[in-house]
Every structure is written in structure tokens, then in C-alpha cells.
Amino acid sequence: MEGSEIKEEKEAGIGQKKKIFVAGATGNTGKRIVEQLLAKGFAVKAGVRDVDKAKSVLPEGNPLLQIVKADVTEGSAKLADAIGDDSDAVICATGFQPSWNLLTPWKVDNFGTVNLVDACQKLGINRFILISSILVNGAAMGQLFNPVYIILNVMGLVLVAKLQAERYIRKSGINYTIIRPGGLKNDPPQGNIVMQPEDTLFRGSISRDQVAEVAVEALLHPESHYKVVEIVASTDAPKRSFEELFGSIEQQ
Helix, strand or coil: CCHHHHHHHHHCCCCCCCEEEEECCCCCCHHHHHHHHHHCCCEEEEEECCHHHHHHHCCCCCCCEEEEECCHHHCHHHHHHHHCCCCCEEEECCCCCCCCCCCHHHHHHHHHHHHHHHHHHHHCCCEEEEECCCCCCCCCCCCCCCHHHHHHHHCCCHHHHHHHHHHHHHHHCCEEEEEEECEEECCCCCCEEEEEECCCCCCCEEEHHHHHHHHHHHHHCHHHCCEEEEEEEECCCCCCCHHHHHHCCCCC
């Protein structure tokens, strides 16, 4: 078999080895990602800062679920130990908790994500999925005065921090899918998923359940590789397969 064929076979999906490390696993989106991964038969290593909280939030008694202590702000070496050499991909669903410390978004959403990427590279893990946000590149999109862009960036320039992390991922050479959802809702899905290229959407919302679904499906479809996708939900949108959705976005 030629080298290129071996690479294609390796990158076709996460079908044979199926242990996924989820950073931010107790968050509102992260816990949904964990639940959907388990429902599809993936083994999950849930990276959390508070193990006791995780035990009360995440599904109990599932032999496919392992909870490990992992703080993305503590550096790539500790993260590599938490992720371990038995993980096949990493999903980053972390997000800072609002506080008076305006450096927190940078510690979590920028440097924390960078630490995760560096840990993956130490371990030879070549699949990384990031939950980011629409409007991270709002200034370049002409959305500098969009109220959402302003409000989010008041809290420590969180969108700017996320954008810097995205740029690091894209330069790292790792096989990435960056998912930029619109406004996140805890309600059940209403409408179908709309997926657009980067720097396209500047309004709209989506259920966290659908965001989790996109993250999990990205593991299964090579059409998602090396892509930045923006997603919202619309009752007017047609139902499309994930092959179609991911396939409609050009690789970067």
C-alpha cells in the first residue's frame, strides 16, 4: 500500500479506535457531547476540573466512561498525562466562567486550547475538534459594532482569544474541525442545522444538542477534516445529511 493510501485510511474516520477525550466535559455543551458519544458507542475520557461535580453531572455506571482530572490552564505536560496514549481524538468544549478577572478568557479560551493542541502533538494524536463561536473574526467581517460582538468582548475580549486559538490550531498541522455555533440554547432543537463557511454568519442561534451532534459527527465523516464551519438552526432549512453539510464547505 502506498504511503498516501495509508494516510487516507488512517484519516478516514475514528471507526476502529474509539476513545475520545472531551475537555470541558461538565459544561452545558460538553456534557451533551459526552452523552452523544456514549450513545454512539464511543469510549469517552471526560476531562474535568472537578471530579466530584462530574460524577453528579455525567452518566453513572457506564463502563465506556472514564472521568479524569484535567485543567487546560495547567500546561500541556499535565494535559498529556490526563489525555493518555489511549485517546484517539480530542474535542475541546471548554469555556471561561465570567468573572472580574479579564485574563480568564485568555487563560482558558486561548492558552488553554493551545495547551490541548500541544498535548495532542506530544502524544501523536492527530484529530482535534474545537467548539468556538460565530463572530470570532467579527472585526474583519465588518461587525465591529454588532451588539453581540461588543457584549462578548467586553468580558475580556473572549472572541479575540478564541480567534487566536483557532489560528494556532490551523498552523499546527493537526487535523482539525473548528465548529462556530451561533447563540447557544439549552432548549431542544428547533429547526434543521444550517452550515456555512467561516466568517459568514453574524446572527442566529442553535440548540446545544445540535452543536454536540455536529462535534460527534465530525469524528465520523472525513468531509469535516481541516475545515471551519459555522452553524445555526432554522425552521426554514431543509434536512441535510452530515456528508452534505460538511461536504459543502471547502477545506482550508
